[in-house]
Amino acid sequence: MAFKLLPFSCILFLASSILPVLSHIQGPHLRANTLSGNERNPSPFGFLKAIQGCRKGDTVKGIRDLKLYLAHFGYLHYQKNPNDRDLKEDHFDEELEAAVKSYQVYYHLNATGTLDGPTVSQMAMPRCGYHDIETHEHTHNSLHIVSRYQLFQGRPRWASGQLTYAYGPTFPARFIPPVDRAFGKWATASSGYFRFSRTTSYQGANLKVSFQRVDHRDGSPFNGSGGVLAHAFTPRDGRLHFDADERWAIGAVPNTFDIETLALHEIGHLIGLDHSQFESAIMWGSFAPGVTKGLTSDDIQGIRDLYGF
Template structure:
């Protein structure tokens, strides 16, 4: 890539237009992984478990125990030393309650329709066992202006990217692990927007590179077993997964029908690429899952659902790890950027220092 296109790419990434139709939400929530059956339809078979409760014995409960174990709610289930059964016992009831609490569902301990609908929905492959922080950036209880407690979480140990200031991470999209119906340029544009959302709120820059192996963050689409020990399971199961800092791997299930424009997409089961990309970048930065249903870092995403805009909960979480972009204020979430409506670019004063540093780095190394 020549010097000029690369500099233009960085400028667009850090200064380019970004939607700001963000909302304030109630805000608490996590991370792990194991292997699930190579068939995304297995989750939809859980519908036969409707209204199961403690004392029930229904075929399929054993598979649900493995699901709950995978995502951090039932340690030990499915292991060789503890075979799963189709009995709904006290251990499973406790796991269901933990799941309901984490996903902000009514905590009944039973497999009611609301709980089963959420369990059968497509979701991120990262588990829900993250570490919650009970205080806000200001040192007081982590609460929004309306008193709602934050729900963001982190990987164990709160890992984060560190290097001399300013922090600039490179990313690359695999030239071989792709989906044939989405042009490479379209996928790159989606990730450019997704990275820019996070860059807007924290003092971290993201620079695209063509050197996939040397990139800090490596993105690719894969089917089934793909070498990281966590195979994908087909359409509408696990949508993607990412690893904590400083691993940098971000993988998407190529078996999904990925879409970039739901207004023109005709496939009913299509999944919004930008929403999942934004979510998985949150994991790459060190965030776990949030129990706020409106947050980008909530673990599940329904087909055709668009959820790519960062909420207060997402921003407070990532700023806990990296601090705020100078000059950025959460109050800006309630203001529409008038230049966006006209399609023009908006200058972000908070990013000026970071932009200059990145440009110096690029000119020095090219």
């Protein structure tokens, strides 16, 4: 996966250097097929390894990309700074240290402010594209984090729990059943408040599910294989996009991502849940390949809080 008409996506800062590619179904997985071999491309978060160990006062090539990463996911406010010169510099300043500490606190890491190994490992994890926290200025009292589920600013929600959904015309047929199951699991978890009905009218559906790649004209382009896996919009926009350049599968298949797990997460965004700080929750923002996850009490409590059922 509150985007204020921008999706939980995923990555403006690296996508500009990645060209659109063609895709096809290969074996049990949805994969990209490019002349250069997309599977050999480095991760869009690969810059992190080169700057591991950096700390306040260092000037190292790649720190600018770290600033862009943290700004995109809500830990820096350079976007609102009338003088954005610092964003273009590879200098590890005091504000970047505060942002790194905020990131470390959010992901339950040791808040050193240094780009240490555990922090780099977490940042490099494939993830949802929506930001973790609202962009803010770093002061001792400015960062307020809820220690479990979170709701979007303004608590956007659907007026009714009876929602239709549809798949885009190129959505792979074999992935429809697991995404259907994800909708059904949210309906069950809501004690019947949500009733999701599949329709053949893609344009007329409340929720629109599709595979997209790179710049797909929603304001938040994907970044090729690795990095951001999917994103969705808040109520009441209804769009959910999977990155077609990732390796997708059904179930826990090594080196692939379970489509149902990511669908559960992104549907959570569609109905109003922000990222959770509870690592077991489906609304935790990052995902490991080859594993599956389901809804937890944290996720269910969040949606009950929002809709009052």
